[in-house]
Structure formats: structure tokens, C-alpha cells
Amino acid sequence: MADAADFIQETLPDGSEIVRFSGNLAIASIGDLDARLHALPDSVAQIDLSGVTHIDTVGAWLVYRTAQKHGAKITNADKDAVRLIEAVSGVDDSDPVAPAHVPPLSRFLGEVGMGVVVAFTTLLHFLGFVGQVVKASVILMLNPSRFRWHSVVQHFDMVGVRALGIIGLMSFLIGIVIAQQGAVQLRQFGAEVFTINLIGRLTFRELGILMTAIMVAGRSGSAFAAQIGTMKITEEIDAMRTIGVVPAEALVVPRVIAAVIMMPLLGIYASLMAIIGGGLLCWIILEIPPDTFIIRLREVTPMTDFWIGLIKAPVFGAIIAMAGCFQGMQVEGNSEQVGLKTTAAVVQAIFLVIVLDAFFAVFFSEIGWD
Template sequence: MAEPSLTIEQSSNSATIRILGELLTRYVGGVQAEFDKVPTGLSDVQLDLAGLDSIDTGGAWLIAEMKRRLETGGAAVRITSAAPAHAALLETVTHHLPDPLEEEDGPRGLSAVLISLGKMTVSGWQSFLSALAFFGETLAALVLTLLQPWRLRRAALFSQMESAGLKAVPIVALMGFLIGVVLAFQGAAQLKQFGAEVFVVELIAISVLRELGILLTAIIVAGRSGSAFTASVGSMKVQEEIDAMRTIGLSPIEALVVPRVLALIIMMPILGFIANIAGLFGGALMSWIDLGVTPGMFITRLKETTDVWNLLIGMIKAPFFALMIGVVACWQAMQVRGSAESVGQHTTASVVQSIFMVIAIDAMFSIFFSELGV
């Protein structure tokens, strides 16, 4: 068996190409690079097939493709010394070569911008409808679970409460403590200028209890637990476990989404309360160190000037933040399509969208309570 080879004798604008050996399909991968190196831009090319021992369809395709490439470059290609059987096969393959794909020039300028904007609008609208439908299914499943508690998967619920809530306590407490320290330190630097250091208690209490405590807790939960929800359920989607659940009659919403969302709804107020306590503690500690406001004075001032509504407003927001984080995370997981890369992309999208929705909901609550005068 003589493996094929190719030689080129080139002079000015003409060349003679000799193909030797057995040009069979099994050898095409090894010699294709040599065929691709044949220079274009020649005016006359002779393909000498005298040394060609045998050829099959794959080899004929390789010669026909090279011939067409040379002719496209402006060369006149002649095939010489080919055996009748080889010539007939080459003619047949050449006749049935598919037409080369022509790359169409896409729209440019304003048309391209408008087309891109239109595609983004349609895609965004379809995603919105999909998310809205998923939100409705989740709410319906939650209501059904509340009406029929025996349907709830308690083991899954407690497992998610542990992973999304209990294990998040250290990072949430540390975050709250540091926020209290920063608020007290920055507030002290400004209030000292006016001799109003004592008002740092109101600054810390209102900022932490009403806004920052629960808001930053929700952001941490979105980045920590929301991403975990998307990654775990998305991996199940890739491995077709969710399709298998539907096949045996299980609802993925009830089995996977409801325990996760319900766990967040239960644990978010608890985590927010822990963040509030840690924030007040950090603020009190820094006020004592930097301003000389003793813990007793801090607590007394806190009781006298801070309304309980500041705490309740933060706690009222918590279940809504939890519901949105859980729904967005699980919806993104259901959009995963067939690869680990898709899991990563949707996990990132889950965190970004969850944080955006949390901030948007917080803004709406701020406007709502402001209108109520609370």
C-alpha cells in the first residue's frame, strides 16, 4: 500500500502538480494539508495523475475541491494522464460537488442597530412572559402546599433551610457588624463638626433597621443561595433528571422549587434580624470607641428615638425579597440547555437579575411607605 504524496513544480505563473500513490479516503486526513498548501493566483495548472495507483470517492473529492479552488483563483486547470476509471470518477464527483456557501453581507449602519434592537426586544419580551408564567406556577404550587401541607417535602425543606439559612448566619452577621462599624465611623466624622455626636444612634438605627440590614442580607443570599439553587437545579436539567421526574409523574415545581422558595421565605426574616442586631452591635461598639457613647447611653437613646416601625418595615420586605430570589434562581435553572457552560451562564444571570429585582422591590417599598408617611 503506497500512501499518497503530492509534488509541485512551479515556474512563474504556471505549475505542474503530480499526485502519486493510492489516494484513498483513509489517507485523506494525512494529505489534506498538502493539498491546501497549493498556491492560488496561477494562470495555468496541470494535474498529472500518471503516478496515481488508485483512487476512491474521498480522494476524488480532495482533487475536485483543489481544482475548484484553483479555478476560483483564476487558473486554467488541466487533468492529464489519468486512467479512464479515475477520470470518470473525478468527473462524477466534480459534477456533484455542492455549491460553495456565499457569505451574505449583513445589514450595516442604522438597519443593523434597529435589527439588533428588535431581536433584543423580542427576546426580552419572551423571557419576561416565561418568567411570569413560572412565577404564577410557583405561587400556585405554594398556595396548594399551604392548603394541603402533606404535599410538602419536609426533608427537602429542612435541608434547604440549613444550607440557605443556618450556614449563612456567619457571613450575614459579619456583614451586619461591619456595616454598623462603617456607619458609626463615617457618621461620627461628620457629626463631630456640629457637636451632634449623640445623633449617631439615630443614624445607625434607622439606616440598619429600615434599609441596609435586610437589603444587604438579601444581596448576600442572592449571591450565595440563589446561585447555588441555579447551579444545582441547572445541573439536574443538564443530566435530564428533571425530564425523568416529569416522566414518572413528579412535578419539578413541587419537588424542587417549592422547598427552596419556602426555605428562603422562612429564613430571610431571621437572617435579616441577625444582620440588624449585628449592625447595631457594631455601631454601638464603634460609637463607644470613637465618640465615647457608652452602651447604656446607646441603648437608652435607641429606645427613645427609634420607632418599632423601622424594624417592622425591614421585616415586611424580607419575604418579598426571598420569594423573588428563589423564583428567579429556579427559573434561570430551568432555562439551562445541555452543557456545563450554560449552567455557568444562567448562574451568573440569576445572581445579577436577583440583585436587580431586590433593589427594584426595595425602591418600590420605599416609595410606598413614604406615601403612607411611615
Template sequence: MQTGTITSAWEENQFVLAAAGRWDIASAERLGPQLQNRNPGRKGAPVCLDLSGLTALDTAGALLLDRLIRRLRGQGHVVAVVGARPDLCTLLKDVQRAAAGVAVHAPAPSEPRPAFPLADRIGRATVGIWHDILSMLAFLGLVTVTALRLLRTPSRIRLKPLFFHLEQVGLNSLPIVGLLSFLIGIVLAYQGADQLRRFGAEIYVVNLLGIGVLREIGILMTSIIVAGRSGSAFTAQIGTMKVNQEVDAMRTLGLDPVEMLVLPRLFALVIALPLVGFFANVMALVGGAIMAYAYLDINFGQFARQLQIAVSTTTLFVGLSKAPVFAAVIALVGCFEGLRVSGSAESVGLLTTRSVVISIFLVILLDAGFSILFSYIGI
């Protein structure tokens, strides 16, 4: 992120001041003293204020520019402002009018009505999705670099938050994950038995249940539950900190929000999800075994022997190998959306919902990709 800068030079008998970077409240304290020293030195010399290098401008930055322009004009210089983007120019004019005591009225929207509204909405949505993808990839790169830097000095890893989040996303999620997995095992066994009974192959319900749960259903359902439970919590927690300006306070104190807030949650979920997924697999098989005993008269000994024939340790590890990837996606999306919250409780709610939807979509998409990959390499 480029901070705000101001440079000066003489060009063709005019004094050129070039503003660049982000002129916002974070740069205002540093830029204020620099602007006091920017004087042409020649009485009445023309001044050109070049704003083409500005990447961002808020009211604090616009107020600094307004004060600079007023000071130079008060000294008898003719100041020309050039190169500003239309949106930044509008903000600067609004601040100038407000500083002069003139009421500022928002101009009426002047965008032409699109000829094809549906195509316009689809196009805007596509561009928005593309920008979101680029922002998420940039966030992934930032987290990766920070994690590698942290792993080089393990003493910097904050163990207390790590164990706290391990308890929250792991231990505290076992009741709901176990109950839902148990019920899913019952449903799969019942539906499989209803079909296989027509062919006198009820015993193969165990094969269906074992392979389906251990390879796909167990870890997929666990990830979806964790995305709805823990991913949303990550967004809400960090988003509330953004609203309360706690994240800005961290940066003011020289602390890295990614290191303090994102990495403990990421590491905790990557560690916890495979363990919770294994627990979900066990509960689903228990539910299926009880259903097979009650509906098909397959006792627990027969169920265990057939399960040993049907599945191997490879089947279990194929399913659990996806868990760290799903965990990383859920944690990254939850923290990314939390850090995008901007100043209102409504924003927290909207981005929390968005976090859950995107996490579940990406988990299912990655699961489909893993299925194709494992089938291609013959696992």
C-alpha cells in the same frame, strides 16, 4: 405544554395527516404506535403531511416523521410535506439525509449584515429581555398554582427537604451575614459621626444608624448576601440535576419538579430571611454601638436610650415586612434559572451568574419601590 398529536382526514381526494404540538423525545413513545395505523387505505392515493401545527421538533420527532414518509412512499403514495417552519424543515431534511447515509453539512450563515449593528444588538437584547420577562411571569404563575394546590393538602408538604433548606439558607448563613452586618454598622457609625461632629450633634449618630439599618440597610444587605450565597446555590443544584437528567427522571416517575425542588426552597427562604434579617439588624446596631463608644464616648446605656427615642417597632417591622417579598424573588429567580440549564456544565456556570445578577437587581428595584410606597402612605 401541548404534547405531540397526529390526526388524519380525507380532503378533496387526498389523505391529509396533520401533525401538531411538540414532537420531541417525550412524545415519541406515544406517537410511534399511532403512526402505524395512519394509512390512506386506497392504493396510490396522494398524501399531504401538514406540519403547520408543530410547535417544537427534535431529532426523535423528525425521525418519526421520516419513517412515516418512507413507509407511505414505499406503499406507492405520493407524499407532500407542507406548512413546516423553516427551522423545523431544515431539521427534518438533515435527519432524512443522515438516515439515508448522506453527510450533513451545516449551511453557511446567510443573514444579511445589519446596516446599524449597535441598533441591531440593542433590539435583539430588548426582545430577549421581553421574552425572559414573559417566561419568568409564566413560571411565577406555575409556582403559585402549585403552591396553592399544595397548601390545600398540607400533608403533601415535604418537611425533611424544608428543614434541610432552612438550615442551609438560614442557620448556615448567620456567620457571614453577622460579620458583614457588624462591619457595616461600624462604617455607618464612623461616617455619620465624622459629619455630625462638625455641628456638635454626635448623639444623632444613633438616630442615623437605627433608622438606616432597621428600615433599609439591614434587610437590603442581608438579601444581597443571601442572593449571592443561596440563590446561586439553588441555580447550581437544580442546574446540575438538569445536566444529569434527574429532573427528566422525576417527570418520568410522575413527580412534579416544581413541587419537589422549587417549593421547599421557596418556603424555606421565605421563613428564614426575616429571621436572618433581624439578626443582621442586631449585629449592625452592635457594631455601631461599639464604634460610638470608641470614637464618640457614647456609652451603651446612652446608645440604648437614644435608640429607643429614635426608632419604634414600626421602624423595625417596615424593614422586615420586605423580607418575604425579597425571599420569594431570590428563590424564584434561582430555581427558574436552574430549570433553564441545558445539557452542559458551561450552561450551569452562565445561568448561576445570571441568577445572582438578576436577583440583586430585582431586590434593589423592589426596595426602591417599597421606599416610594412607604413614603407615599406616610409610614
């Protein structure tokens, strides 16, 4: 094995110093040589390489940098040392390399393009995940003994029962806001009585189920993503696959079924709470008695509005549950991914719910359910 790299300092008659390197001046043998070279005095005038047995690029860079720092002359270098020192002399780290200039328009178009690619890739993966859920559901229907009923009941409690308080309060306040804003605008035309029409149709047809879906996405959809994401990090899902349990059957299908069943019930509950809030404000502000409010509500609100809400609710529930489970399954690496995918689950679920709501609005209008 070659000797480790080293150097000694000698003082010349004129008071300047010469540094004589020796040994194997390669990366494997340098050791603490770099730190010691930094401590050299400014009086170094010459660097002697006569004692160097071998030198590589790292050693050449140390010699060149030391010579440049002190303005010293390099002497007694062999051909290999001269060649390597000349090669590294073209590298100057004193001037930072300026980043390549990218026009703002090109950068903007690049970011938009990357966003579109990510969006379509995510959509394709989500559609594949939906296919897996459908396949798992069919298998469970053909093999009922494999279905986990206790898991569904547990998620009934989390998705539905525990959400009654916040959804009821939110819907009650939204009913008051709709009634107050409608009354203010309709008072200009002396048509305050039509506030009841606004409350009834808007609540049963749109806002009741839509706001419930948004609340469930923020509450239960995020919980699904966080739970499954944590299981992914702790390798519980890999353990389930090892013992022959299909994660889609054990984790995803029960959550989807719970959301599909509970969403219509929560939608009806939210609509009733909004009606109560709107009726209370009409009674206090517009002096419309509750019995008159109820009679008028029955006259102006068609049953089609109620059925539209019931049709949309299970679809929204399935989308929210699958979006949460899908993002949870995408967690990889560390716990930071759990937070990122939980946020993505809420955003994705709300986006899909609003897109589907717009589709349903156009569809029901076209078939005459106005």
C-alpha cells in the same frame, strides 16, 4: 461502481510534465487525491482529462485549482467538465470576503434592541414560572400529604443556619462603617449625637434587610440555580416527571418556603449585629456609653421602621428563591450552562431585590410611614 479517481504523471520532451486524470472524479471517489495533487512539482504544464469518466463540482474545483497553482493548460475536457470548471473558476478564495460594513450606531441600536427583547422574554418566562410555583403551592395546601417537610428543614439549615456567620460579620462591619462615616460628617456641625439616629433608622429600615437579601442571593440563590441546573443536565428532573413527581412541588416550593421564613429572621439578626457594630464605634470614638446609645436608639427609631423591614424580608426571600430556581430550570446542554445560569440567577435576584426595595420606599413614604 465507477473506478476511483486517479492520475499519472508523464514527462514531455521539453522537460515539463503532464498530469492525466482517470476514473470517476467525484467527491465519493476522490480519496487521497487532494493530498497527492498538493505534492505535484512546479513543472506541471498540462492537465489531460481524456480518461475521466465522470466529474462533479468538487472534481472540477480540484482540476481548476491545480491548473491555477501550476499555470497548466486543461485539455481534452468534455462539455460537462468544461461547464463545471467555468462555474468554479469564478470562486477565488485567495481574497477574503470583507464583512459587511455596519455603522456603529446601527450596531449599537441592534445590540440594545436585542437586549431589550431578551429582557422582556426572560421576564415573561419568569412570570410564567412564578405562576407555576403559585399553582404548585395551592396544590400542596390542598394535599398536605404530598408536602416534603424534611426538604424544607434541610433548606432552613442551608439558607439560614449556615449563613449566620457571614451575614453577622458583614452586618457588624456595615454598622461600624455607617457610624464612622456619619460621625465624620456630623462632627462638622457639632451634631455627633445624631449618628445614633442614622444607625438606627438606616439599619432597621433599609440596609439591614437589603444587605441580607444581597448576601442570600449570592449564597443561596446561586446554590439553588447550581443544584437544579445540575439535576437538569443529569436528567434527574426528567426522571422525576417520568415517575409522576412534579418538579415545582418537589424542588421549588420547599426552597421558596425556606427562604420566605428565614429572611425575616436573618434580617432581624443582621440589623442587631449592625446596631452592635455601630454602638461599639460610638462608644469608642464618640464616647457615648452603651446605655445612652440604647436609650437614644429607642427614642429616635420608630416601630414602623422595624415593621417595614419585616414586610420586605419575605418578599425578598421569595424573589431570590424563585429567581435561583427559575435560572436552574433554564439550564440546557452542557455544564457550561450551569455557570452561566448561576451567574444570571444572582444578577437577576439582586436586580429584582433593588427594584422592589425602591418600590417599597416610595410606597411606604406615600402611606406616611416616614
